[in-house]
Amino acid sequence: MSVAATLSDLEKGLIDQYQRGLPLVSRPYAAMAETLGATEDAVIQALVNLQKNGVLSRLGAVVTPHRAGWSTLAAVSAPKDRVAEVAAVINDFPTVNHNYERDHHYNIWFVVAGSDKASVFETLRAIEGRTGLKVLDLPMEEAFHIDLGFKVTWS
Amino acid sequence: MILDDTDRQIVRATQEGLPLDPQPYHRVAEALNLDPADVMTRVRRMLDGGAIRRIGVIPNHYALGYTFNGMTVWDVDDARVSELGAKVGALDFVSHCYHRPRHLPLWRYNLFAMVHGRSKDAVERQVERIAELLGDEAHDHRILYSTRILKKTGLRIKETG
Numbered sequence: 001m002s003v004a005a006t007l008s009d010l011e012k013g014l015i016d017q018y019q020r021g022l023p024l025v026s027r028p029y030a031a032m033a034e035t036l037g038a039t040e041d042a043v044i045q046a047l048v049n050l051q052k053n054g055v056l057s058r059l060g061a062v063v064t065p066h067r068a069g070w071s072t073l074a075a076v077s078a079p080k081d082r083v084a085e086v087a088a089v090i091n092d093f094p095t096v097n098h099n100y101e102r103d104h105h106y107n108i109w110f111v112v113a114g115s116d117k118a119s120v121f122e123t124l125r126a127i128e129g130r131t132g133l134k135v136l137d138l139p140m141e142e143a144f145h146i147d148l149g150f151k152v153t154w155s
Numbered sequence: 156m157i158l159d160d161t162d163r164q165i166v167r168a169t170q171e172g173l174p175l176d177p178q179p180y181h182r183v184a185e186a187l188n189l190d191p192a193d194v195m196t197r198v199r200r201m202l203d204g205g206a207i208r209r210i211g212v213i214p215n216h217y218a219l220g221y222t223f224n225g226m227t228v229w230d231v232d233d234a235r236v237s238e239l240g241a242k243v244g245a246l247d248f249v250s251h252c253y254h255r256p257r258h259l260p261l262w263r264y265n266l267f268a269m270v271h272g273r274s275k276d277a278v279e280r281q282v283e284r285i286a287e288l289l290g291d292e293a294h295d296h297r298i299l300y301s302t303r304i305l306k307k308t309g310l311r312i313k314e315t316g
Contacts, residue, residue: 002220144244
């Protein structure tokens with residue numbers, strides 16, 4: 001049972017309507033409250049609740065890739081009995097911000113982000129050095145989707 | 156657009172999480188020793204200039220029950236990847252869609268599309284729709300389901316990509 005079923009209409013409304021376009025005014029939660037037919041306090045409380053139950057990863061800015069730095073999607077193929085050890089080595093780098101195990105020959109997929117291309121490349125070389133595994137470097141060449149957030153179906 | 160150090164500080168402060176305080180931009184301004192109006196003007200400029208894609212609620216798919224996360228990867232002609240990527244990226248259930256390089260012979264897939272579902276079936280139905288859309292243009296594809304989150308933190312600008 002996911003927490004989705006326990007959310008209030010206000011909490012769902014925040015997720016449906018405010019994954020983008022948070023009002024850029026001095027009291028954004030009051031402006032949102034007006035749109036959603038609630039009070040400023042209720043909106044803030046709803047956001048606090050969403051944060052507490054883990055539904056809200058964060059409330060903030062999504063930056064456009066490659067505008068203020070460089071990032072890449074990278075993958076390694078780790079033997080099954082080395083996944084934990086290899087993941088620990090990779091996660092040890094503060095510039096690694098996502099890392100997923102996936103069911104494929106390439107079974108560890110992670111994002112490395114840095115101030116520039118050279119520093120990201122250096123991290124990948126360091127990971128190869130410390131794991132002895134070849135890293136696939138798959139930087140974005142073109143982005144296609146219009147990022148409006150994630151459409152949640154509640155039913 | 157060029158971001159200066161102040162812009163970068165603001166982005167870092169706002170993407171780590173806007174304070175849940177009635178005047179969040181004022182709190183950010185205080186923390187950075189800036190004028191609140193200046194903070195909001197700079198954020199507006201970065202939004203308009205495209206450096207910030209959006210500001211808002213960033214939900215955790217897993218917590219909402221979308222526990223099946225499929226990275227679908229497709230092998231399409233390089234000459235047509237932009238045109239085909241635009242079609243796939245326009246599907247409302249695709250959360251991210253990118254052209255990435257091949258690494259032959261190790262990696263043949265050049266188009267990536269992320270899909271999410273509450274069940275494996277739901278993901279597979281979405282993948283079928285992408286497959287129908289691409290038709291013969293897709294020479295091969297795979298779905299790489301995530302089996303474990305090994306690390307997940309918000310993107311920070313000093314590390315931004």
